[in-house]
Amino acid sequence: MVLRPTPRLSLLVHRRSLAVAATLLVLLGAVMLASACLGQTLVPPGDVWAALRGTPGPYDLVVMELRVPRIVVGALVGLALGVSGALIQTVTRNPLASPDVIGVGHGAAAATVGALATGAVSSPSAMPAVSVLGGLAAAALVYALAWRNGLQPNRFVLTGVGIGVALSAVVQLYLADSELDAAEQLKLWLTGSLNGRGWEQARPLAAVLLLALPALVWASRAVRPLGLDADTAAGLGVRVNRMRLGLTVLGVVLAAAATGAAGPISFVALTSPQLARRLTRTPQLPLVASGLTGAVVLVTADLVARVLVPPVEIPVGALTALVGGPYLLWLLGRRT
DSSP states (O other): OEEEEOSSOEEEEOHHHHHHHHHHHHHHHHHHHHHHHOSSSOOOHHHHHHHHHTOOOTTHIIIIIIIHHHHHHHHHHHHHHHHHHHHHHHHHTOTTOOTTTTTHHHHHHHHHHHHHHHTSOOOGGGHHHHHHHHHHHHHHHHHHHHBSSSBOHHHHHHHHHHHHHHHHHHHHHHHHHSOHHHHHHHHHHHHOOOTTOOHHHHHHHHHHHHHTHHHHHHHHHHHHHHTSOHHHHHHTTOOHHHHHHHHHHHHHHHHHHHHHHHOOOOSHHHHHHHHHHHHHTOSSOOHHHHHHHHHHHHHHHHHHHHHSBTTBOOOHHHHHHHHHHHHHHHHHHHHO
16 A cells, blocks of 8 residues: 655555556557457558558548447446446445436436427437436436435435336337337437447547546545445544435436436446456445446447447447346345
């Protein structure tokens, strides 16, 4: 452990966490390069590098227009979901919790359905903003209903499950009564997909992550006392409810922004923090490692989804659910 004091702030740097983060960063770069090279059209790494430098070549369209924007969106979405999952699991003290549990994905889907059904929004570029607002509104409702002289983590999770079920029913009713083309388009979004995603989705998400950076620095310190039980943390002078509220808002904003960019992609926010914790062996969930793990997981899953059964492309959300389901059962088995 290395303690680096400054006049106003002390940061505790965990050597293993630093090494794990560096390794994950290198692994993310390797996976992103592999994703840029592989697909129905194989692109040599040298040509990928040439396209990135702006050197004219035969693969410019494939690399710079089709693959690189999609890869960047995948990395940003995975990063946001990984950090969001770590924050929500810290607040609830429950490794089975995730932004999906508190209704972010369901709220985003219901808001998108409402906008399509009423014609309130007709531009496809406005749909991410609608889904973000829906996710935030759903999480706010869950938080308000779960509040009883403070936030009770178990009540928070159960309320989120109930709200999620209700919102999911609204979406299913719309799908059953909508025209085929609209239903198919919405079903693809509901599954979670990076197909067709580009700089239009990457820029707003990158802006959210940059704006959230100061809050994430604060959150990296706040997760330590919240790793203790509420009474112990309060005894140390920690304002538990205020800190939980701040971490929840930050986690919901990140998850809602990610959902707006790629649709509700399940299990990345659930699995990434626990994988990162096992890698770093820290008592608290590591935010940086969780985010990088989420980015590696999602970019890898998208690569597999593209090349597994060509020319058919599997929605990445379906693949993460297929892998995440057994992981959830294993985690449940360990807890019982």
